[in-house]
Structures are given as C-alpha cells and as structure tokens.
Amino acid sequence: MAEQLTKEEILDAAEQVLRRFGPEKTSVVDVARALNISHGTIYRHYPSKASLREAVAERWLHSIISPLKDVFQKDCTSSERLHEWVKTLIHIKHSLVKEDPELFTMYTTLAEESVEVIGAHIQELVGQIIPIIQEGIANHEFKTANAEETAKGIFMATARFHHPAHAKEWASPTIEEEFDLVWKLILSGILK
C-alpha cells in the first residue's frame, strides 16, 4: 500500500500537515503519520525535510500562476495582452493575501528557503512575458528590442505589485493608482 504512494499524495499530505502545524513544527515523521506509512517511505521520494518543503513550495508556486495561461488565448493587441498578464499576476497574489494572509506567508516562507525554487519561478514568469514582447515586436506594436531583457525589466519594474515582500502594502488605497503610473512609464518605454 505504502509502496504505491505517488509523490503527489505525499505532497498533499505534507501540505495539510504544514497548514495544520506550521513549517516550524512540521517534521517528516508527522507527514508519514498522516499517511500511515513509515518515514523511510517518504525519504525514498524526498531525501530530506528540506527537499520535501521545497517540493511543496514549488508545486504551490506552479499552481497559483496557472490562470496566467488564459491570457495567451485572448484576441487582443500585444500591449493589451501584456497588461492583462501583469494585472492577472498581481490579482492572483493580492487575492491570496486577502483570503488567507497566514497561509500566503507560510508558502512564501517555504519558497524563500530555496534560491533554486524562487529562481525557477521567476524564470517561468519571465519566460511567459518574452513571447508577448516578441509578438509585439513582430506586429510592429513594440519598438525593436531584446525581448528577454525587456521582459526581465518589466518583471523587475513591477515587483512592488507582485513580490510577496510588499504584501503589507497591497491593502493601500493608492496601490492601483501607483501601478497605473508604473504601467504608463513601461508602455511609453516599449510602444513604437
């Protein structure tokens, strides 16, 4: 029975235990107990507590950004698509904080423990901006530029609105207005 456990099932259990006890108090033994298996079985899939936490953070980061894919289906200009993509990313983050600030803090804390997990997350996001820039260059909407550099620049320039370190500021009544000012500046920098 224990042998048939998938990685997904272990992560589901780890997530539940982490939510219940918090990252400080959660051990691999707790997760094993929740699954009614020996902790050795978990170690076969995840060689350390750190790698289990990393995998939980990775799966969470990957799942929260899945709504971004819809932006690529829309029939619109490249600057509209870019705006929609960034606004969707911001909306996802702000909603998660609003719904359950403690849970958001827990997951971001787990993620921040691993430079690799954060690096891969940023790369995945920037990797979604690049084709939008390329599309805008191809249809003569955007100035010709290095699409990858522009994508990175846009991601970094909007950090205040999607980076979890700013979560406390997202409740500010002027946050939308501030984003619009940054967006105006970015658009002015890329539009032909």
Place this chain on the structure above:
Amino acid sequence: MAEQLTKEEILDAAEQVLRRFGPEKTSVVDVARALNISHGTIYRHYPSKASLREAVAERWLHSIISPLKDVFQKDCTSSERLHEWVKTLIHIKHSLVKEDPELFTMYTTLAEESVEVIGAHIQELVGQIIPIIQEGIANHEFKTANAEETAKGIFMATARFHHPAHAKEWASPTIEEEFDLVWKLILSGILK
C-alpha cells in the same frame, strides 16, 4: 539642567538606548535614565513612546538621504542626473545594509510602524525627482509628460533596488544587471 535639554539631545539618547537594547526592550524610562532626567521631561517633548520612536525613525530617514543633495550640483544632462540620483539612493541603502544589517532592520522597523513617517519620506524622495524631470522636459531631453506622475512612476518602478523589503536580495550577484534592465526601460520611456 534637564529643562535645557533639546529635542536633538533626547533623540541622540533614544537612538543610543534603542541600539543597545533593541526596540522591543526600550522604554521611555530607559531613555530618561540615560539622560539622568525624569521621564516626565521626555513626555513634555514627546507625548508617547510611539512619538519618540517615530521621531527617531524620521531623523534617521532624513539623515541617510542627505547625500542626494549633491546630485543637484553636478553639471550634466538631466538623464545623467536622474541616473546619478537613483544610483545614489540605491548605494546609500545597500551600504547601510552591508555595514550593519541589524541596525538597518531596527531603523526600518521603527519607520514602518508609522504610515506618516514613511509617507513623508516617500514624498521627500519623489519631491527630489520631480525637478529633475522638469529640467529634462524644459531642455527637450525628456518627452513632455506630467513630471510628478513620471517621478512617482520611476520611484515605484525601482522599488526592488531601494525598498528595505528587498534588502536580502541586494547581495545577489545579478542585482546590478537587473537594475540596468529596469533603467533601460525607464530611459526608453522618458527620453525623446
């Protein structure tokens, strides 16, 4: 003797006590003891512990950004001045973290306790960017735009590099390169 104490002397003492004991353990009585006066004398100048902490944070924020004034003396183009101003702000923040991360955290924690102190600090900084934008518009270097909105946009778009919430990321080997990408985007948005 106690009656002749200036606000500055009280803040000097408060700063020393805060550095020694940390914000959690510092009381107004501790500050009074360090000055060899009654805590009533401090309350005459600062009606609460919170207002004393606010005043310490305010003075610190004001002092750290004083080197920015030199940027206005230089004989250079407006985009060079803008770049120099932002780079100087970033250099100030990064140096403070490098020199004494705990002290930096202490002061920023004090500052973050007061929305007014932070608001005034941001306003002071944005207020320094505005004349640089106006100068650039006047000498036809920058596109005509709302100088205040552009200044705010530039300040927000560079948050990743000067906002204390990102202090941990400033040690990254790619931080300079990331700034250059954001800067390129901003310049492209304002240059004629």
